[in-house]
Every structure is written in C-alpha cells, then in structure tokens.
Amino acid sequence: MMRLRGAPPKPFQIGIKPLDFSEWIDADERLGAYLDEKARLWAAHRNEVFAAEADTAAAQAEVLSLLADYLPGRFPALYRRDGAAMDVAGHRVALDGSAPPLAIAASLVQEDLVLMRRGADHWRLSAASLCFPSAWRLADKFGHPMHAVHGPVPGFSEGTRNAQLIERMFDSLRPETGMIRWNWSLFGDGRLFHPDSHAGVPRFGAGARSAWFRLERQTFRKLPVSGDVLFTIRIYIEPLAALAQLPEGPAIAASLSEQLGSLTPEQAEYKGLLAERDTLLARLAGLMVR
Numbered sequence: 001m002m003r004l005r006g007a008p009p010k011p012f013q014i015g016i017k018p019l020d021f022s023e024w025i026d027a028d029e030r031l032g033a034y035l036d037e038k039a040r041l042w043a044a045h046r047n048e049v050f051a052a053e054a055d056t057a058a059a060q061a062e063v064l065s066l067l068a069d070y071l072p073g074r075f076p077a078l079y080r081r082d083g084a085a086m087d088v089a090g091h092r093v094a095l096d097g098s099a100p101p102l103a104i105a106a107s108l109v110q111e112d113l114v115l116m117r118r119g120a121d122h123w124r125l126s127a128a129s130l131c132f133p134s135a136w137r138l139a140d141k142f143g144h145p146m147h148a149v150h151g152p153v154p155g156f157s158e159g160t161r162n163a164q165l166i167e168r169m170f171d172s173l174r175p176e177t178g179m180i181r182w183n184w185s186l187f188g189d190g191r192l193f194h195p196d197s198h199a200g201v202p203r204f205g206a207g208a209r210s211a212w213f214r215l216e217r218q219t220f221r222k223l224p225v226s227g228d229v230l231f232t233i234r235i236y237i238e239p240l241a242a243l244a245q246l247p248e249g250p251a252i253a254a255s256l257s258e259q260l261g262s263l264t265p266e267q268a269e270y271k272g273l274l275a276e277r278d279t280l281l282a283r284l285a286g287l288m289v290r
Helices: 032-046 056-074 101-106 160-170 242-247 250-262 265-270 277-286
Strands: 050-052 081-082 085-086 092-096 112-118 121-129 178-187 211-224 230-237
Touching: 032 092, 050 056, 050 101, 056 081, 056 085, 056 101, 056 112, 056 121, 101 121, 112 160, 112 265, 211 242, 230 242, 242 250, 242 265, 250 277
Parallel strands: none
Antiparallel strands: 050 121, 081 085, 085 092, 112 121, 112 230, 178 211, 211 230
C-alpha cells in the first residue's frame, strides 16, 4: 500500500502508463517473507504455482538473465551476485540450478512472472510462476489466449473492445518500452496465495474488520530475443484498518468507497464483493474521518 501514489486505480479499466525500466522491479522490507512463502509453495504446491510449454525454455532463461543483471544494480544492499549464485534475503539461489529458469527467476523477486507468446491469431499464456494469484488458478488459464484468460472479467471477454485493445497493445510493444498498470481487490485475510474466489462464501468477518486491501502492480515488457512479453505481478497487502495510520488514509478510503459503490452488480460479483458491499462501505466510511 505504501507504494500507492494517489488514489487507487479504477477497476475494469486498462489504465496503462509508460514504465521507467529503472523501476521495473520493486523490493521492500518483506522481501525475505515473500521468498520464504514462494519456497514453501514450490515445495508443497509445485503443480499449482508453475507451468510452462516445452519450447519456452530459452525465453525463460532470457528472463532469468535480465533479472540477474538488473537486481544487484537496482538493489545493491539486497542482492549480491557471486558467480552462478545470487545471495538475497537469507537465500542463496543457484542461477544454474535444476529448476526451470522462470522458477529460478521468480525465486529472486517478490513478483510473480508470466510469459505471453504470440501465436497465429492471439497472445497466449505460455509459462508462469504464479505463487500469489488474486482469485484465479494457473491451471485454468495456462495455454489459453488472452481473451480467454480475461474471459470472466466483465467487459474483457472475446470480441469486446477491451480485448481487442489489449491484443493491439501487446502487438505494438517494443523491447525499449514498457508499461505499468495497477489493480486492487479486497479479501478477508492477508494470505498471499489466494487462488480461490470463494464464490458464494462470505469473504469477510463481522463488520468487515478482517478486510485486507490487496494492491497489484503489473508491468509488461517485450523480451528482445524471444519476442515474448513478460508480465510481472507484484502484490502489496495490508489490513484495511491500517488506512487509519496513514496521512493519506482518509483519501484512499474515500476513493475506495466511491469505486466500490459505483461497481455494477456483475463487477462487484466478479470481485467477490457483492454480498458484503454494504458492510464494506460502512467500514470505509469509518476510515474516512479522523
């Protein structure tokens, strides 16, 4: 949440802005905890958090090479390159280890990493290390074209203007340029691994006191060698009550309240907020005043 600049982004809008590559990856004081959780998920849920088409190995290695070069320069106090290994937050990562290169790359950063590949007609999800999904499962999206990946999102299914705009945006992306967008959601707990939407199940506790604000920082860049697009997803998560401790907290709460109140029933249902909307609006109202 502390990385949020201004009001939370409006949901169900593409909202793309240029990305400064000097700020491509983000790291904070929770880096070690995120990497510990990724290691736990890799050991316990490997088939749920990683998938890759057989011919993506070179593109995966391209991602790993980019990150291995970038991270020590971007965060010299956090990353130390030692030949074929990287020391980071109490982890020593073998860059030439036996795991798939994309999984090794993801074990270095708080971001999840997704590769999109251009086929004859569409961009599709061809590889991913996805440990921190926000109510979606990798198995349901892997290998599918972009419009199918976004199919459940109101206004983004096949044939919609948004789906066509995203395809054209990916087609026009160049290695020397990048893009960034933000998204938000509300959940009933602070778990990073959230593959289920809990449809039909109350997501929040009484009075929404257990509500957590989940912010996604998404970046896109075209890989210069493979031509694939790398999509990164960085999750920030804080208790909604923490807004009361921030100088900008009332303004953020007011913006969230306005956006939550303006969602159509279809949009609110997709975000898992329809059943609890009134409770959440009341909770946000209490955070809009000091």
